[in-house]
Amino acid sequence: MKPFDTARQLRSGARLALCLCLLLALFPAVAQADMGPKPQVTVVVEDPPQGEYYLDLLVPEGDYDNLGDQRAQYDPQKLALLADYWEGGWHAGLTVGTRAPMWGDLRGEARGESRRHTFGYFGVPDRFKLLIATPEGELRVSNWVDRVTFQTTLTYDYQTGQMARPSIWLAYLRQFTVTLLPTLLIEGVLLLAFRFPLKKDGLVFLLVNLGTQLFLTATLGRQLLLHGLIAGYAALVPLELAVAGAETLLYLYLLRGQGRGRRVAYALTANAASALAGWLLLKWEFWLHFSS
Incomplete structure (x- = not known):
């Protein structure tokens, strides 16, 4: 040619x-x-309880106030239940604080018969546990979860405590x-x-x-x-x-x-x-x- x-x-x-x-x-x-996606964890709670519960993430210690003025919107007894939990340098991230900002939703958003809790921004940890303040005033703690993708979605069965996520x-x-x-x-x-x-x-x-x-x-x-x-x-x-x-x-x-x-x-x-x-x-x- x-x-x-x-x-x-x-x-x-x-x-x-x-x-x-x-x-x-x-x-x-x-x-x-x-335009600039940030790390994110979404927890879909299946078969949630009838009464109000709060769900937070166990994170490494930090003191950034994520709730700010929103703190007054929440039940102080449930907040105290989450805040009092401490495990070897880890605590409730949204309730107590994180090393970097993290936004989230303790109450979750109703989606049909489930509720969706979303946590995002730079304070989202790579490893965490779910902390749940139940309607009965008790505290549930899940097993450790590793965030294997940039944005992770988990499904948590409230009645059985089982967690699952897409492969x-x-x-x-x-x-x-x-x-x-x-x-x-x-x-x-x-x-x-x-x-x-x-x-x-x-x-x-x-x-x-x-x-x-x-x-x-x-x-x-x-x-x-x-x-x-x-x-x-x-x-x-x-x-x-x-x-x-x-x-x-x-x-x-x-x-x-x-x-x-x-x-x-x-x-x-x-x-x-x-x-x-x-x-x-x-x-x-x-x-x-x-x-x-």
Whole structure:
């Protein structure tokens, strides 16, 4: 292929990639998520009691006043029950205080037959217990819980005391699916635009993308799930550059339907397009994982 033809292919591919990414930008990538998500724990209490109970998190000692003027809205006896609990340097975070600010809801919000308690911001601990002041004036203490994702949702059965949460492996599977499908769409359209025959090159195209998306799930997906959106954006550029380099080499030697110049042109165009789409969709991916 002549150099001029390769340059023309790159320009044509870039225009098509831009159109595809603009269409994806109109997708729910504009999801209504916080511009700077913070750590969060949501506790869904199933089969709650009829009377009023309070639920707090056991956290490392700290003195930041999270309730402030809201303290007067609560039952002082239940607050005292939570405040008096102390376990080896750990106490009730919302009631007594945290090392950094934490907002939350002791009473919870009714959701059908359950109640939802949400705690968020920088004071949310990586490890905690649930503290519950019951309607009968007693205190319940759960087992230790580790916050394994940036924002964690737990289900607590009030009657049995059993806790459950979604498997992190399901979160990784969803992350893999959410990133794989747009990548196959964008790079598949470009593969046809560069006139690579699917009969010859379709299997190589599929296997290469499966491999690189597994790599991105294990790296970029892990950053997103465990450390949040800002960490995801920080990791995106170097990881996409690594993927672009690997795919360029693989396509250069494995694709057969066109010459070497067009293989490189396709690899660079396809990776630029999928990287731009990844940047646009990253916020939506985070929202998809953690909205509930």
